[in-house]
Amino acid sequence: MAVRGKLVLVCILGVLICSCNLFMVSEAVWLNLPASGTKCVSEEIHNNVVVLVDYVVVSDNHSHIPSISVKVTSPYGNNLHLKENVTHGQFAFTTHEAGNYLACFWVDGHVQGSGDVSVNIDWKTGIAAKDWDSVARKEKIEGVELELRKLEGAVEAIHENLLYLKSREEELRSVSEVTNTRVALFSFMSLGVCIAVSALQVWHLKRYFQKKKLI
Incomplete structure (x- = not known):
């Protein structure tokens, strides 16, 4: 009976861990930026949520990677992140306004005319944006x-x-x-x-x- 109880407990923990992993999947987005114009991604997020986003320009020509500009605004129009002439970067913030958060990308003017530019965006919110490795080291926990x-x-x-x-x-x-x-x-x-x-x-x-x- 004790062995059966342990097996049931292990199965329950396995199901719970799988469910947790489902909720921790981050959202990866690919954008093809035209030579002129802007493309944006947005997400409706409620108040007091941590957001972590990594972005990188992907190019087949490794000798010349086109640069882009990035601007992130809150639902009330406040600027949260603005970078120009970059090929990769990261921004993080904690939401103070509930609503639609907008991240816009466009190709810098001096590289326009070179065709579409591909950008990979890794958008994480909530617990997916939390650094669990640091938590494990700080609290000295591991495994189950x-x-x-x-x-x-x-x-x-x-x-x-x-x-x-x-x-x-x-x-x-x-x-x-x-x-x-x-x-x-x-x-x-x-x-x-x-x-x-x-x-x-x-x-x-x-x-x-x-x-x-x-x-």
């Missing part, structure tokens, strides 16, 4: 204990996402209720105006016919 810490972080991230979705749902419900109230008031006002105009038209026609002695 480290995986359990990752799982704990994944559960916290899921809980925060659920709270964010709940708050967004409440905001949308509030906006919907306000909109419905305004539509109802506008409908009553429109009905009142129509009734008033109709009554005024009847009164005007009645006076007109009385003056003409038609009634």
Whole structure:
């Protein structure tokens, strides 16, 4: 019975670790930048989330790698990262505004006309952006204990996402209720105006016919 219990515990831990790894997958994006113009990637992120992004220009011609410019803005338009004339780089920040974060890439002016430029972007958020090697060294943990810490972080991230979705749902419900109230008031006002105009038209026609002695 003890052996069977240990096997069940190991299986449960294996499932939990696999689930944790699913939540820790980072998002890799390939962009083909035209010689002129800008391409952007964006993600809707809630408040107080760590974001870590690595980007690198990939070129078949290793003797000449074209340079690009990068600009990252917050939902309110604040500049979080701006680099020009680079072939690779990294930026990291903690979100202070909930909304759509935008990262735009374009080819530098002096290399335009050389065709499309490929850029690889490794976008990590939340627990995927956390340096677990440093955590393991600092807290002197490894193996299953480290995986359990990752799982704990994944559960916290899921809980925060659920709270964010709940708050967004409440905001949308509030906006919907306000909109419905305004539509109802506008409908009553429109009905009142129509009734008033109709009554005024009847009164005007009645006076007109009385003056003409038609009634």
